[in-house]
Amino acid sequence: MHRLARVAATAAAGLFTFGFVGFAPAAERVSAQPAIVGHVYVNDNTARANTIAGFDRHDDGTLSPIPGSPFATGGAGTGAILGSQGAIQMTADGKFLLAVNAGSSDISVLSIAEDGALSAVGEPVPSGGTTPLSLTVHDDLVYVANAGDGTMGSNYSGFRLGDGGELSAIDGATVAISATAMPGQVLFDPTGTHLIGVEVGPDAGPSAIDSFLVGEDGKLTAASGSPYASQAIGPFGSVFSPTEPGKLFVSNAHAGPNMGSLSAYTVAKDGTLTAIAGSPFPNLQTGSCWAEISPDGHYIFVVNTGVPSISRYEVGMDGSVKLLGSTVFNNPTGLRPFDARISPDGKTLYVVDAGLAKVSVFAVDGGNLTELAASPVNLPAGATPFGIVVS
Numbered sequence: 001m002h003r004l005a006r007v008a009a010t011a012a013a014g015l016f017t018f019g020f021v022g023f024a025p026a027a028e029r030v031s032a033q034p035a036i037v038g039h040v041y042v043n044d045n046t047a048r049a050n051t052i053a054g055f056d057r058h059d060d061g062t063l064s065p066i067p068g069s070p071f072a073t074g075g076a077g078t079g080a081i082l083g084s085q086g087a088i089q090m091t092a093d094g095k096f097l098l099a100v101n102a103g104s105s106d107i108s109v110l111s112i113a114e115d116g117a118l119s120a121v122g123e124p125v126p127s128g129g130t131t132p133l134s135l136t137v138h139d140d141l142v143y144v145a146n147a148g149d150g151t152m153g154s155n156y157s158g159f160r161l162g163d164g165g166e167l168s169a170i171d172g173a174t175v176a177i178s179a180t181a182m183p184g185q186v187l188f189d190p191t192g193t194h195l196i197g198v199e200v201g202p203d204a205g206p207s208a209i210d211s212f213l214v215g216e217d218g219k220l221t222a223a224s225g226s227p228y229a230s231q232a233i234g235p236f237g238s239v240f241s242p243t244e245p246g247k248l249f250v251s252n253a254h255a256g257p258n259m260g261s262l263s264a265y266t267v268a269k270d271g272t273l274t275a276i277a278g279s280p281f282p283n284l285q286t287g288s289c290w291a292e293i294s295p296d297g298h299y300i301f302v303v304n305t306g307v308p309s310i311s312r313y314e315v316g317m318d319g320s321v322k323l324l325g326s327t328v329f330n331n332p333t334g335l336r337p338f339d340a341r342i343s344p345d346g347k348t349l350y351v352v353d354a355g356l357a358k359v360s361v362f363a364v365d366g367g368n369l370t371e372l373a374a375s376p377v378n379l380p381a382g383a384t385p386f387g388i389v390v391s
Helices: 002-018 026-032
Strands: 036-043 051-058 063-065 088-090 096-101 106-112 118-120 132-138 141-147 154-161 167-176 183-188 194-199 208-214 220-222 235-240 247-252 261-267 273-275 288-293 299-304 309-315 321-328 337-342 348-353 358-365 368-371 388-390
Touching: 036 088, 036 096, 088 132, 088 388, 096 132, 106 132, 141 183, 154 183, 167 220, 183 235, 194 235, 235 299, 247 288, 261 288, 288 337, 299 321, 299 337, 309 368, 321 368, 337 388, 348 388
Parallel strands: 132 183, 235 288
Antiparallel strands: 036 051, 036 388, 051 063, 088 096, 096 106, 106 118, 132 141, 141 154, 154 167, 183 194, 194 208, 208 220, 235 247, 247 261, 261 273, 288 299, 299 309, 309 321, 337 348, 348 358, 358 368
């Protein structure tokens, strides 16, 4: 089966390579393109043989495919559009990439070569539930949110990642959630001592936010009062402040047309969530699903899938946020923008466009966004993408 997956991925790579119109010959590309400063990876969620699209990231923000991309995960995608934040993650040392395979209910670990190329580490590992949608990684600890099949298999499951990329389940580290929870994301705080999971729930609710303390053994203990009722229906994209680990921000997606918002919370040492005064903070947009925060913690960007647009917030000293405005896409028709990630230097924001299988690229100047003329960039044929990481 995995041999067939590799063959299918190779064929997809050929389609991907020739799908970019107007490229100069390789020798000319090398001399004409700006310097490579990092990479961008997208979970393609391709039917049957899932792949990861890999790009070289240039110092002007532009992207070009990594030779050999897309890379086979060894698992299966669904071939249907799925919504979550964090379907692909990178370890802090940049050695490994972890990706969910929603179609085969397992997790792949891929090693990252110096040139950005990916290779699978062993076989995919069962996710501990059904339809994994989101991952989070801190040091050697990994948690995945499984959506389930509507009747069973919905949970948060914990794993350990070995030095060589081996992934193994932690005994007793699975926390069941409602079959209708529809988890949108699971994430660690910057210290790895707290874990948050968002239960998007049905369009009419209820919705909730789960808060856990993380033990030295990797197991979770629910905070007093968890799960917490969300401030609006459809809590979705979530980010912790990179400079103040006790500050959590959650986008709210399903309150209705022009009712998008961003909630701000403090997370106490015991895991208790408390809304910051003034929260939730409206943006007058629709479908505020995905969120990203600048490396300095000063700005938050919320992707409004229903418009589409990106709302720009400035973060105050007390954790409250101020809406700066909302930026529309150059060519918004059919994009259906999803997950977003900012480059480590804070200069470029990359957004997965699930509707057209593309990646949109924005230059970042403080709290302002300008879409590049070269945006959006094509993903491989057959991609129904979700999840993105940037190095």
